[in-house]
Amino acid sequence: MLSDLLLALDAILAADGKSTGFDGRLVICVKDGALREIWSARLGERPWSGFLTAIPEDTDALMVLDGVQAQAIAEGRPLPDPSAAAIGGDRSLLARFFKRYFAFSNWLDIRAGGRQK
Amino acid sequence: MKLTSLDISTAHSGSRLDEAIARHPGMPLQPTHAAHAVELAPIEGDVRTNVIKNLGLGSLVDGRSVSQIKRAIAEGVSQLDAVPVLGSVAEVAAKLGLPISSQAMIDRARGDASNPPAAEIEARIAQATEALGAVTAKLGTGQPPAIDTAKLPEAPGVAKEVVEQREIAWSLYQTAKGSLQAGLHELAEAQLELAAAHNLKYFNLAMTHDGFGAYGTDATRLEVMRSQNRMGMVVHQFGLLANARGDQQSHVSSQIKALRWYSDVTSGKNIDHYQPAAFLNSACAYAQLGDLDRGLTALSDMLSACKDDKQRSTMKKVAREDAELLGLYQGHERFVRLTAE
Numbered sequence: 387m388l389s390d391l392l393l394a395l396d397a398i399l400a401a402d403g404k405s406t407g408f409d410g411r412l413v414i415c416v417k418d419g420a421l422r423e424i425w426s427a428r429l430g431e432r433p434w435s436g437f438l439t440a441i442p443e444d445t446d447a448l449m450v451l452d453g454v455q456a457q458a459i460a461e462g463r464p465l466p467d468p469s470a471a472a473i474g475g476d477r478s479l480l481a482r483f484f485k486r487y488f489a490f491s492n493w494l495d496i497r498a499g500g501r502q503k
Numbered sequence: 504m505k506l507t508s509l510d511i512s513t514a515h516s517g518s519r520l521d522e523a524i525a526r527h528p529g530m531p532l533q534p535t536h537a538a539h540a541v542e543l544a545p546i547e548g549d550v551r552t553n554v555i556k557n558l559g560l561g562s563l564v565d566g567r568s569v570s571q572i573k574r575a576i577a578e579g580v581s582q583l584d585a586v587p588v589l590g591s592v593a594e595v596a597a598k599l600g601l602p603i604s605s606q607a608m609i610d611r612a613r614g615d616a617s618n619p620p621a622a623e624i625e626a627r628i629a630q631a632t633e634a635l636g637a638v639t640a641k642l643g644t645g646q647p648p649a650i651d652t653a654k655l656p657e658a659p660g661v662a663k664e665v666v667e668q669r670e671i672a673w674s675l676y677q678t679a680k681g682s683l684q685a686g687l688h689e690l691a692e693a694q695l696e697l698a699a700a701h702n703l704k705y706f707n708l709a710m711t712h713d714g715f716g717a718y719g720t721d722a723t724r725l726e727v728m729r730s731q732n733r734m735g736m737v738v739h740q741f742g743l744l745a746n747a748r749g750d751q752q753s754h755v756s757s758q759i760k761a762l763r764w765y766s767d768v769t770s771g772k773n774i775d776h777y778q779p780a781a782f783l784n785s786a787c788a789y790a791q792l793g794d795l796d797r798g799l800t801a802l803s804d805m806l807s808a809c810k811d812d813k814q815r816s817t818m819k820k821v822a823r824e825d826a827e828l829l830g831l832y833q834g835h836e837r838f839v840r841l842t843a844e
Contacts, residue, residue, distance in 0.1 A: 440604035459579030468585035474595025
């Protein structure tokens with residue numbers, strides 16, 4: 387069963403369709419034991435998103451959640467056990483992605499004005 | 504006539520998928536949708552993806568509006584500052600046992616909505632050609648027939664190389680579809696990959712060709728629409744291939760991608776009355792997702808978009824004789840009514 391969070395992210399990005407104003411590829415993985423759902427977004431002038439079977443080698447930022455955490459985010463509830471989740475790579479890209487599509491101003495690295503790579 | 508040969512010119516009425524959707528704003532999913540999905544196929548991810556992707560974010564998902572969902576996600580991720588950065592992407596993936604692929608064409612929803620640079624498309628064609636060569640050598644099957652460029656159909660106002668790519672992609676698509684129907688999954692996949700690559704080139708050329716341009720003439724705009732519609736058809740076949748392999752997630756993802764391509768056609772100007780073909784293909788993709796109601800709405804829009812009764816009659820006939828559609832809408836009274844002579 388596809389995660390509600392990943393479905394929503396995929397739909398929102400697809401429906402937006404506009405340039406993100408910054409480049410990069412991010413992956414969000416919802417992992418429960420051996421089961422995993424991998425969603426990726428390629429950000430840039432023509433954004434793209436989709437579900438994959440593996441993490442592309444050129445991924446700039448990876449976030450791994452379990453099913454309960456993903457569902458909590460989708461429902462706007464407090465993230466259970468945040469330290470059990472994981473981020474790899476360019477954290478600021480994730481921040482810029484969420485800022486771009488979910489317009490809020492109180493998460494992590496909005497202070498990171500430009501992406502470092 | 505098969506659904507996939509629906510590459511015909513059709514009529515303008517101003518009817519658009521968006522307008523059809525606007526007639527049912529905020530329509531929540533009814534239990535009957537789920538029931539259809541179960542009857543048709545055990546589609547995981549159900550129709551929510553379809554709905555929120557194709558309703559301009561105006562529908563309800565689990566009883567919430569999309570803006571509510573966006574706000575919820577914003578709330579949720581606001582707490583992610585407590586999530587630790589454990590290293591590079593490769594390090595985290597290795598630590599958590601996640602596979603990493605170096606394949607350039609990893610994206611399973613092939614035929615995405617991007618319009619990559621020409622060099623990238625050429626690389627994709629080269630890669631797909633090589634892969635198809637390897638598969639045909641392994642299976643001992645022949646290559647798809649080559650296109651005789653000296654016998655390309657006339658397309659006034661359209662550059663020859665645009666038509667050439669169109670015909671190559673179409674030929675590959677037809678071959679791939681045959682392979683899929685014959686159960687030759689590996690071969691079908693390789694052929695579809697190459698069809699997608701050539702169709703992407705066709706789309707790119709139609710959009711950018713010097714002296715014509717995407718928005719220069721109706722003739723070139725028609726080619727853009729046609730390439731978009733065909734891209735959806737290729738992606739649709741990727742979905743059917745995934746379904747045949749038991750990969751429901753990819754099936755759903757591909758059908759959604761296909762709908763995005765069709766939506767590109769149906770949401771713009773109805774040049775040369777082309778839109779009904781994309782509406783019909785949308786009906787098929789919706790049904791594959793288990794959303795028969797939206798499929799039937801698409802069929803209704805198909806009829807509205809026809810230029811005259813003659814075209815409407817043709818489209819009805821195509822619909823009621825299409826094996827895939829018939830299977831999906833078997834015994835559905837509204838389908839029978841919409842497609843009746």
